[in-house]
Amino acid sequence: MLDLKFVQKNLDAVARSLQKRCKTEPDVAEFARLDEKRKALIGEGEALKAERNQASAEIAKKKRAGEDAADILARMGQVSERVKTLDTELVDIEAAERDWLLKVPNIPDESTPEGRGEEDNPVQRTWGEKPSFDFKPKEHWELGQALGGLDFERAVKLAGSRFCVSFGWAARLERAISTFMLDCAAENGYTEVRPPLIVNKATMTGTGQLPKFEEDLFKLRGEQEYYLIPTAEVPLTNLHAGEVLDEAQLPVTYCALTPCFRSEAGSYGKDTKGLIRQHQFYKVELVRFAHPGKSFDELEKLTGHAEMVLQRLGLSYRVITLCGGDLGFSSCKTYDIEVWLPGQNKYREISSCSNCLDFQARRANIRFKARGAKKAEFPHTLNGSGLAVGRTLVAVLENGQQADGSIVIPEALRPYLGGLSRIDAATK
């Protein structure tokens, strides 16, 4: 959420900077109308309340003195009626104004490039050698199914499309990748967290999933408004909602391995095969609460932590900067890391690292204060995948494949698999 005062004073600038996102521009005239109406209602209401407060003191005084206060009482009855009407109107206007603010995305940073969509995202750097094959490399789902590890058909029976059952080596490999990633995060100082996978509406609003993107979420039926988390960013960032952190603690850093649940509404026909786009996948998420003056350095650091995982796995990748049209709702600047997938002959997103400035902190009311400081400030929140586990499994399979259909496992993962170095038809 943008700062109310900032929006009031910079309506044109807000509209202009949001054009960079190439989305429908927010209706700034509507905001101006609501804000004006709100102030008018407050002005009238507060004048009456001040009058009422004075009268109440007078009534109390008269009653103590045993005098009659019927005339004031009668007058205040009317004042109170009017106040009630004004307050009711004000509640509606304030709700509308807040809703307007909650649906406006963050302002892209100056360094976020212009552009409409993926094709306009500039490449920052590439790392590693793409493996070369003297045969046509297969896609991961072929490899995984042939070796008996991935079963998409039974997943359809159990749940539906966009799910997968993994067996034996595939299940263990996924667990090995997860643990390896958590160990990397721990090495970089992140505190491991096991958060709830189900959260309430306030939590979803804090990070920006609500109110605008409800259709992307799985919502639980029942009396409580519960949602399945689409990423651990949601519970991790909201951990300190409503709290005041000590400045000396910053940066506060958390990591978590969680399943992520996404409805994938509107992605029909996209990546229908394999593990790339699933309703449920595991991800290790990294979250940082940073001092406002340091958040862009922190973004570089965070991206580096995600890259470290791929480097240790020996997987080739590139880092791109998302352009305005491709930028997420809460972010002002995002680096995507794309891993090389020889089976698809493409780079595919495996991590997304974002600086949200104070956008989420303001929504979730997360603050920090220096010892002895008068005022609490909003920290900046950052999040990044470190990394998506399912897609990492895809990359390990496609990059490690051999002519005979077996898979050579990256050395970094072998200790997590009891020394296993290769998966072939005989591997259980």
Place this chain on the structure above:
RNA sequence: GGAGAGGUAGCGAAGUGGCCGUACCGCGCCCGACUCGAAAUCGGGUUACGGGCGAAUAACCCGUACGUGGGUUCGAAUCCCACCCUCUCCGCCA
């Protein structure tokens, strides 16, 4: 699921219709005194948000907020209703 207790500032905690949100008291924190310095002690200070303004996250005036939302009343932390959360006991349960 049943019974009971509770939710007030960073923390503990008082307050049961107007003199108690200008929130008792204590802890913590900040400033000062004492001290070579510190501890202890003593004195002072210490909620947030919104409106009027404004360059100001400065003063000043006003308003609002005692878990959340309603209601009663001229006036609610206080009375009534609903809900949420925490704790204790009982039941059930991985």
